[in-house]
Amino acid sequence: MAITRIIVPRLILLLFVVLGVAVITFTISHLIPGDPARMIAGDRASAETLENVRRNLGLDRPVVEQFTIYIGNLLQGDLGTSLRTNRPVAADIRTFLPATLELGTVALFIAICLGVPLGVLSAVYKDGPIDQIARTVSVCGISMPVFWFGLILIYVFYAKFQILPGSGRLAMGIVAPERITGFLLIDSLLQGRFDAFRSALYHIILPGFVLAFANMGVITRQIRASMLDVLQEDYIRTARASGLRKGMIIFNYALRNALIPSITLLGLALGDLLYGAVLTETIFAWPGMGTYVVTSIQTLDFPAIMGFTIVASIGYVLINLLVDLAYMLADPQIREV
Amino acid sequence: MMTTGTAEPRGQALAINNLSLEFPTFSGAVKALDDVSISVGKAEIVGIVGESGCGKSVTTMAATGLLPKGRYRVTGGTVRLFGHSTLSMDDSQLQDLRGKVVSTIFQEPMNALNPTIRIGRQLTDVIMRHEEVGPADARRIARDILADMLIGEPERVMNLYPFELSGGMRQRVLIAMAFSCNPGLIIADEPTTALDVTVQAVILRLIQNRARRTGTAVIFISHNVAVVSQLCDRLYVMYAGRIVEHGATRTVLETPQHPYTQALLRCLPERVAPKQELEAIPGAVPNLLQPPSGCYFQPRCKEAVEQCRSQTPQLTGADGQQVACWRRGVAVELPEQGGRR
C-alpha cells in the first residue's frame, strides 16, 4: 500500500530527528555560558547551596553520563524538570501546547479560507482590479513584520475602539471550561459553556488574524501562480471546448490541479506558523508555547528550551508527513501506483 | 454565398465569410487571418491544409470563440455556426454551443485530459452538461461511445486516470468526448500529429466512420496533405492567413493550380519515386507582422512574375476549384503516379 510506504519511513526518520535534535540542543546547552544553578539559587547563594543545587540537577556528573540519562528519560517521554516552574517540562508543554495549536489552527483556517479564493480570483481575473488588490494585500502580508501589524491591530481594535480584546485567551472573570482537548473553542462548546466560547472566540480573532495574514499572502501568491499555469494547460482548453461551465472549470478542473504544487508550500507555511506563533503570542500575551519558550530563554531554563525544541522538531516531521499524505490524496499518479 | 437572416438556406454547418483577424502585440499587429472564407455543409467532411503557422487553428478557434479573450481583434467578416453569430456571443452563450453544437479535438492528447479526474467522470461531466440525463444514463452513454471508439472494456477504462492510458487511447477518449453530445460539427485540429504512424490511420477512420454514420460535419486540419486527402470531400489550402486554393479533394489533388498547393504535394513521400530526394518547400512562411506586398507566397514562388510583387491575387474560378494566383494553373509538374493514388 502506498500509505504505509509513506508513513513508515517518516516514522523511522522521526526517531533519528529527535535523537539528532537532542544531541544538538544538549551540546549547545553545555556550550552556552551561563550557570543554571546560579539562576535558580540566586545571586547571593553560598557556594554550598550552589553545589547542592548542582547535585540535585545532576550537573555535577560527567557530561557523557548526563547525556545518556537525558536520552534515556527522553525516550520515556520525560523531558526533565523546568528550572523555573519546577514542574516536569512535559507537563508544562501539555499545558501550553493546546493554546498554540488552537491559535495556529484558527490562523491556518483563516489563511486558507481567504488566501485560496483570493488566489483563484486573482488568476482568473489576471491584471484586473481584483488581481491588483490581491497582489497588494499579499505583498503587505509577506513583508509586514508580525509585531508591527499586531501592535497596529491592538491599537485600533482594542485601545482605540475597544471592539476586540487585545490579550489573553479569555476575559477576566470567565472560568475556563474543563479541559478536554485543551482547545477552548471546542471544550466550551462540548460543555455548553457559551459564555466561554464567545469570550474565547473574541480573544482569538486578533492574534489569529495577525498570524494568518503573513501566510495568507504566501498562499494567495502560490495559488495565483499555479492557477495561472494550470489555466494554460491543454485540459482546460478541452474543458472549455466541451462547454463545461466556468465555475466547474475553475474549481473542479483547474483548482484541483493547482493545489498539488501548493501543498509543499502549505507545509512550509505551517512551519512558518510555528515561528510566527512565538512572536504573535508574545504580543498578545497568549499563554502558549511561544510565551513559554520566550520566558524560558530569558531565564536560561535549559530543560524547557530543549523540550520545546524537541517538540517543535517532532511537529516539523509530522507536518512533512501530512504534506506527503496530502500529495497522495491529491495526485492519483502517486496514489494509484 | 449569401447568409442573411438566422435561417441557413443551404443547410450550412459553418459559414465563415471574409474573416480578417489580428493579434495586437508589442511589436505591432500580427495579421493572422486575411479575408478567409470557408463553408462546411451539414454532414460534409472538409479539410484545411497548409504549413504550420498558416492560420488553420486560428480560423477554427475564432469561429468557436476559443481564442484568448482580449488578445485578438476581428477586423472584418462574419461567422455563422448553425445560424449562430459566434463572433458576437458572450462566454456563457458560447459554452452552451461548445460540446453540443460544435466540438474540437486538439492535437496533443497527452495533456488534453485532466490528470486528476477519472476518464468516466470527464466524459459524464460533458454529457450531463448538455443533455438532460442523470449520472447512470450519462455513464451508459459514455460507455457506449467508448465502445464505439473500439475501446475494449470501456467500464474499466472509465475507472482509470489519463496517465494510465497510451496516447492513442487518450485520443480515442477525446474523440468519444467530442462526439458524446452528438454535435453537428466536429473540428479535428491535427488529431493524429502527435501519434505513432501506425495509430494515425485507425484514429482518422474512427472519426470519419462515426461522422458519416451520424451525419456529423467534420473539419480535418493538418499540415500534411496526405493525412486528410483520403477523408475529405473538399479541401482548403491555407497560406499565411489566406485561402489560396480550394475545391473538391480529387480536383485539388489531381490538378492543383496554385504553386503552393503544387509544392505541398511535391513534398509527399507517396509522390516521390523511391530513389528521389524528398523535397521541402524552400524558404519559410512570411512574418505576419510585416507580410510582403502582393502575393504572400511570392518570395518562395518559382513562378513569380512582376505583378505578384505589387498586386494581391483574389480567389477566382468556378465553384469547383478556386485559386488565388496570377499565374493559376502553370506548370503542374507532378510525377506520374500523382493523382491516381
Ligand SMILES: Nc1ncnc2c1ncn2[C@@H]1O[C@H](COP(=O)(O)OP(=O)(O)O)[C@@H](O)[C@H]1O
Ligand atoms: N495569441 C496569439 N498571439 C499572437 N499571435 C498568434 C497567437 N495565436 C496565434 N498567433 C499567430 O497566428 C498565426 C497562425 O497560427 P495558427 O493558426 O496556430 O497556425 P496553424 O496553421 O499551424 O494552426 C501564427 O503566425 C501565430 O504565430
Ligand code: SF4
Ligand atoms: S501569384 Fe505569383 S507569386 Fe503568388 S503563387 Fe501565383 S505565381 Fe506565385
Ligand SMILES: [Mg+2]
Ligand atoms: Mg494549429
